[in-house]
Amino acid sequence: MHPLGKIVVAALALVVFCGTAYGYVNLRALDDVTRDSVIDGDGGTKPGEQPADGSLDILLVGRDSRDDQQGKPLPPELLRELRVGANGDDLTDTLIVLRVPNGTREVKAFSIPRDSYVSMPGGKGKINAAFGRAKAAEARRQREAGETDKAKIQQAALTAGRRATRQAVEDLTGVKIDHFAEVNLLSFYEISKAVGGVDVCLKKATQDRNSGADFPAGPQRIQGADALAFVRQRDNLPGTDFDRVRRQQVFLxxxxxxxxSAGTLADPGKVSDLIEAVKRSVVLDDSWNLLDFVGQMRGVSGGGIQFATIPVVNVDYRYDPDSPRATAVQVDPAAVKAFAASLIGAPAPTAPASPVTVDVSNASPRDGLASRVAGFLKDKGFTPGKKETVSSRRTSLVRFGPDLAERGAEVAKLLGGLATQQSAAVPAGHVEVVLGTVYSGPGVADGGGAPAGGDEPITSAGVVCVN
Incomplete structure (x- = not known):
C-alpha cells in the first residue's frame, strides 16, 4: 500500500495565511485544535520575536494514519472513498519545512524526500522511520515502567515520535524548528473539498491502480479522493517519488x-468548512499562538510562496550490502544545510585570495543546467569559467589539480556531495564540474533544488504542468 498524499500537511499553514487579511476573528475557532508538546520548552518562538537563525521555521508532517484524532479507526466506507486500505503504519511520508525569513513576506517551502538516508537514534535509516522508531521505543519504555493505561501509553508514544521527527529534520537541515503541524489523509480529503478543489496541470494522461489515479492531460481541478490520488501516485511516473514530490509542490x-482567493475568503461557508476540517484532524505544537502568527503573516500574497527540494547525492542509493535491492536517497548533510541557509539569504563564503575558476560541463539532457550551476557557484565566491554541453554520462564528477583539492571538495559539497577526482590534466587555478543525467543538486531547477525531471520553478503565482 502506498503512503498517503503528501501535500495535506500544508493546508494548516494556508488556513492560517487566509486570516492575514480576512478571517482573523474566525481563527479563534482553531483554539480547539489538538495540541502536543513537540517543541522543546525553551525553544518556542514567542509572539513578535525574530528568530535568531533569521527565519520562522514550521515543520509540516503528514502521517499515513487510518485513525481519527481520537485514535478511532476510520470507517471502512470512508477508506473505500479515500481509495486506501485498512492498514497504515508509523512512517512520516511528508516532510516540508516552511521558512518565513525575518522582515520579509516571501515564504520559502522545501521538501525532504521521505527516503532520505540519515543518522538518527538507533542507527542510520530513512528519515521517515524516525517517527516509528521513537514511538515504539517510548511505548515499550512506558510498559516496562509499569504503565497500563493504553491511552496514556499511546499519547506518550505519539509525542516521542513527533519529537524524534522534528529532531531528525533539525539535524539534517541545520534549521531550528519553531513550530510543528501534523495532518493525516482524512484532513487532506476534507480540506481539498472545503476549498472547492485545486487547479493542477499534467503533461500527459496517467493511470495508476494502486493510488486510484486516472487523470487526463492538461489543466484540471481536483478535490477529495481525486486530489489524494494525485499526490499519492508514484507508479507509472518517470521520476517515481521525485515526480510525486513535484506533484505535492504544485498542489500546495x-x-x-x-x-x-477572494472566492474562498469571501465565502463564510468555505472558511468555516476549512477551519472545521483542520480542527478534526490537525495536531499543532502547544507553543504556537495562531492569532499572533496571523498578525505576523499579514501581507503574504497568493504568489508569495516558493518551492524547492533539498539537494540529493544519489536517488538510487544501495545502502545495505546484505540487501542489494534495498534503496534509499543519499544526501550530504553539509550540502543540505548550505541549501537551507541560502533560502534566507545567508552570506556566501568569502572569496579566496587566489580566485578559483570553475568550468561546468553538462552531460545531462537538461537545457541550461551548466549556466544555472555556474551562477550558483558564482554566488558562493567562485569565478565562472567555460560552460559547455558534452556527451551524455550518468554520474557527476568534480575534477581538480593537487593544489586545489580543498576547493574542489568544497565545490563537490556545495553541489550535493558529488564524486571527486584529482587530475594533473586540470588547468592550474581551475576546477572542472561534469553534471551527469542523475545530477539533482542546486541548479536543477532555476532557483531551487528540485530533483525531478520538470525544471520549471514552482511558485504559488501560477499553475505549472508536471508529470
Missing part, C-alpha cells in the same frame, strides 16, 4: 492560490 501552490 494551487491550494495556496485557492485559499487566498
Amino acid at each position: 501552490a494551487g491550494l495556496a492560490r485557492q485559499v487566498l
